[in-house]
Amino acid sequence: MSTVLFDAPGPRSRRYMQAGNVVGAVVVLGILAWVLWTLHGKGQLDAGLWRAATNPRSWQYYYLPGLQNTLRAAAFATVGAVVFGVIFGMGRLSPVRVVRWFSSVIVEFFRAVPVLLMMVFLNVLFGVSLKDVVPESAFAAVVVALVLYNGSVIAELVRSGVGNLPRGQKEAGLSIGLTAGQTLRSVELPQALIAMLPAVVSQLVVVLKDSALGQLIGYQETLRSAQILASGGGNPLQTLFVAAVLFVILNVALSWVAHRLARRLSSRTSGKAEAGPGIGPSLAVTRAAPAEV
Amino acid sequence: MTEFLEILRQYDVLGAFWVNLQLTFWGALLAFVVGTVLAVMRISPLASLRWAGTTYVDLVRNIPLTVIMVFLVLAVWGQLGVVLSQDFARNFFLLAVVGLGVYHAAFVCEAIRSGVNTVPVGQAEAARAIGLPFLAAARIVVLPQAFRGAVAPLGNTLIALLKNSTVAAAASVSTETSTAMKTMLEFRPDYRWEIFLTFAVGFVVLVIPIGLATTWLSSRLAVKR
Numbered sequence: 001m002s003t004v005l006f007d008a009p010g011p012r013s014r015r016y017m018q019a020g021n022v023v024g025a026v027v028v029l030g031i032l033a034w035v036l037w038t039l040h041g042k043g044q045l046d047a048g049l050w051r052a053a054t055n056p057r058s059w060q061y062y063y064l065p066g067l068q069n070t071l072r073a074a075a076f077a078t079v080g081a082v083v084f085g086v087i088f089g090m091g092r093l094s095p096v097r098v099v100r101w102f103s104s105v106i107v108e109f110f111r112a113v114p115v116l117l118m119m120v121f122l123n124v125l126f127g128v129s130l131k132d133v134v135p136e137s138a139f140a141a142v143v144v145a146l147v148l149y150n151g152s153v154i155a156e157l158v159r160s161g162v163g164n165l166p167r168g169q170k171e172a173g174l175s176i177g178l179t180a181g182q183t184l185r186s187v188e189l190p191q192a193l194i195a196m197l198p199a200v201v202s203q204l205v206v207v208l209k210d211s212a213l214g215q216l217i218g219y220q221e222t223l224r225s226a227q228i229l230a231s232g233g234g235n236p237l238q239t240l241f242v243a244a245v246l247f248v249i250l251n252v253a254l255s256w257v258a259h260r261l262a263r264r265l266s267s268r269t270s271g272k273a274e275a276g277p278g279i280g281p282s283l284a285v286t287r288a289a290p291a292e293v
Numbered sequence: 294m295t296e297f298l299e300i301l302r303q304y305d306v307l308g309a310f311w312v313n314l315q316l317t318f319w320g321a322l323l324a325f326v327v328g329t330v331l332a333v334m335r336i337s338p339l340a341s342l343r344w345a346g347t348t349y350v351d352l353v354r355n356i357p358l359t360v361i362m363v364f365l366v367l368a369v370w371g372q373l374g375v376v377l378s379q380d381f382a383r384n385f386f387l388l389a390v391v392g393l394g395v396y397h398a399a400f401v402c403e404a405i406r407s408g409v410n411t412v413p414v415g416q417a418e419a420a421r422a423i424g425l426p427f428l429a430a431a432r433i434v435v436l437p438q439a440f441r442g443a444v445a446p447l448g449n450t451l452i453a454l455l456k457n458s459t460v461a462a463a464a465s466v467s468t469e470t471s472t473a474m475k476t477m478l479e480f481r482p483d484y485r486w487e488i489f490l491t492f493a494v495g496f497v498v499l500v501i502p503i504g505l506a507t508t509w510l511s512s513r514l515a516v517k518r
Contacts (some may be wrong), residue, residue, distance in 0.1 A: 005409070005417065005427075005431055007427070009338065015307045017338055020338075021340055022338045023337045024341035024342040028342070028345045042372075055513055056395075108501075109497060111500075112456075112493075112497040113456075113496050113497065114456040114457070114459040114471070115456075116459045116471045117459060117471055117492055117493060117496070120471055120474055120478065121474070121485065121489040124482060125485060128482050128485075129485075151306060176410070191359055206357065209357040209358070212357035212358075212360055213357075215463065223357065228368070230367065235372075236368045236371065237364075237367075237368035237373070240363060240367065240368055241362060241368075243360055244360050247350060247355060247360065251355035252351065252355055252505055255355070271501075
């Protein structure tokens with residue numbers, strides 16, 4: 001609870017709050033009950049439909065292979081995005097103007113273009129003109145599109161991570177006789193990279209969620225598997241529910257790791273280690289780079 | 294250059310962008326309303342409402358938007374028979390708006406909450422110290438500063454919403470940009486770079502002003518501390 005808005009309640013407010021609490025709980029439970037009742041009325045709580053969506057066969061042939069493809073794309077995309085991000089993040093900090101300018105254009109461009117557009121385009125590019133080089137065009141399109149977008153976000157994290165370090169770190173580096181480049185590499189970047197780790201883990205949530213866009217270009221990931229399973233059983237509500245639960249479990253676990261990391265790492269850097277918001281460019285980015293978006 | 298002009302003449306690129314802008318507008322409106330309600334629930338003193346708000350946000354922001362869109366079309370419309378409009382295309386458009394609104398409401402809620410968190414406790418304490426009752430303290434002291442602090446994250450959410458409006462393709466909205474681009478790429482694979490750049494630059498042109506405006510607004514409105 002936010003401590004800004006409320007004082008510790010007295011006896012009378014506590015009575016009011018208890019009453020309000022009960023009313024609130026009744027309303028929330030009422031809405032839930034209404035949803036379940038409607039579903040029941042339409043026969044959607046029928047055990048047969050749910051059994052078809054959760055039996056071992058559907059896990060063996062649909063969810064697990066789908067999940068495997070989702071994780072495979074996310075794993076490749078994560079590694080690529082971190083590499084891309086560190087390279088272009090350093091590029092944006094470079095003392096050479098041309099490098100800085102080039103990195104900025106790349107990063108800003110790929111942050112502004114919707115991931116889905118990149119996937120659709122890359123799928124055609126890989127599938128038509130690079131058919132001999134790229135064996136699996138949908139997979140490659142998903143991975144490359146995710147790398148370009150999330151790599152750009154990570155590049156911003158690198159830059160803002162360095163920018164958020166206390167000024168004394170750089171001054172200390174310079175005053176013991178290191179050059180600006182040496183200070184960046186051996187004093188600032190190591191701390192910035194540790195500080196940004198939780199935000200990178202939060203970005204993995206975005207990677208996982210966006211990998212579901214692969215469904216639209218025919219990549220056989222979790223969502224698509226659930227959809228195919230449903231087309232046989234006529235139960236998309238149930239199978240998509242299972243797919244959504246799978247995503248929630250994975251992402252909640254990732255967010256938990258991010259928060260744990262943020263707490264553990266904060267003593268190992270003078271930067272600010274905090275988890276990202278899990279959508280678009282993180283808040284930390286906005287705060288550190290007010291001049292350009 | 295002539296290739297670009299030919300693309301623009303042959304296909305209704307601007308019309309496709311217009312659909313995305315409409316999706317964004319209505320989606321943002323819905324997301325803002327629902328998100329504000331959620332934020333109020335999450336900062337209220339009532340544990341049950343706080344719990345409901347937190348559960349909504351934690352669930353919705355961990356589900357891919359694509360799953361929500363497909364769910365709305367296949368399950369809510371197809372299986373449950375919820376019809377939002379008799380017109381076929383309009384029905385999908387409205388379903389996509391609902392999907393965008395429901396999904397981004399979670400992020401609007403977080404943006405507003407992070408705005409509240411930017412207000413130092415000392416502000417509320419000072420308000421109480423000069424004898425302001427709870428509502429007055431919230432209205433005069435805390436909330437105005439909270440909204441100023443929420444401008445930047447709200448802008449980020451709006452940008453994400455604009456970009457995510459392409460996911461309406463998963464809700465069978467066939468006139469928006471990603472579907473339009475897919476069709477164009479199928480018919481004119483020889484112009485694929487030009488087609489992609491046209492759409493990509495279109496989004497850059499839309500996103501950058503929103504970003505600049507948000508940054509300008511948030512630094513202008515920021516409470517100097």
